[in-house]
Amino acid sequence: MSATSAATSDEPTFYLMEEDDHAGGHSSPTPLGFWIYLMSDALIFATLFATYGVLATAYAGGPTARELFDLPLVALNTAFLLVSSITYGMAMMDMHEGKTGGVRAWLAITALFGLAFVGVELYEFSHLMAEGATPQRSAFLSAFYTLVGTHGLHVTFGLIWIGVMLVQVGQRGLSVENRRRLTCLGMFWHLLDVVWIGVFTFVYLLGAVL
């Protein structure tokens, strides 16, 4: 008896956060946990940006940033990723309105823009490597491929996730679980666009003007 009351008197310490929920709903802790994961992912990119920043002029006699980067191509890719952010936002709006078909259509459109982004990036990489600007050429190019490639890999995994969600929404509709997953995928997708702002500014634009 005393043990039970001791246990119940301990409980408020653990449930304080949920009792703060003035809406009274049973909200999932997953989105906040996923957000904290995304913040740790941002730290990975911070270290890669720092590495690139330090090595950005370590050309080792090889090609320089100004010679290599094709800004119109980067502008096109930036547009693809930015448009995919708004189309994902439209998918989220349809989700909150319960429109399953709309969610699937917007997800598919988002995936097409994401695919275009990865396709253009792979074309750019192959083009650079054909010119001899391989990751082995200089510390600048090693840091460049590591930073931009890590972002591209994230987008690729986001595309896989979108594919999985297309199947899951098709099979189970907009269930509580699928809404939660779509919310997390949305945060992931939008964060990749935020990281890309850093990439196109600090790698491509500053590389071209400095």
Added chain:
Amino acid sequence: MTAHDHSHPVAHEADHGSRRSYLIGFLLAAVLTAIPFWLAMSGVLEGRITAIVVTVLALVQIVVHTVFFLHVNTRSEGGWTLLTLVFTAIIVVIVILGSLWIMYHLHGNMMPMAPQPPPPPA
């Protein structure tokens, strides 16, 4: 905020915005992307000034994306998303600016020298 009028089975603590806020964010982001690309490609300003303007616009665009697409505000998740974001931003700034600062000065102190014989063993 009209977005909260929609009834759905899950009560969200997280703010999820509205079509209007997404469109406003998209338009702002498009302008904040177009200007730096135009500055860098046309070269109307001197290189160093372009670099400063482009950097400032990028920081503004990051805030726009965070507010309009990631819906970070003081109410979302009881303020925890904002708190973790601020913490992360501080670490990011320390890592990036700290690395650049230290390595810049190390670089200054280690100018390339003519090849020298290795120092005698101590």
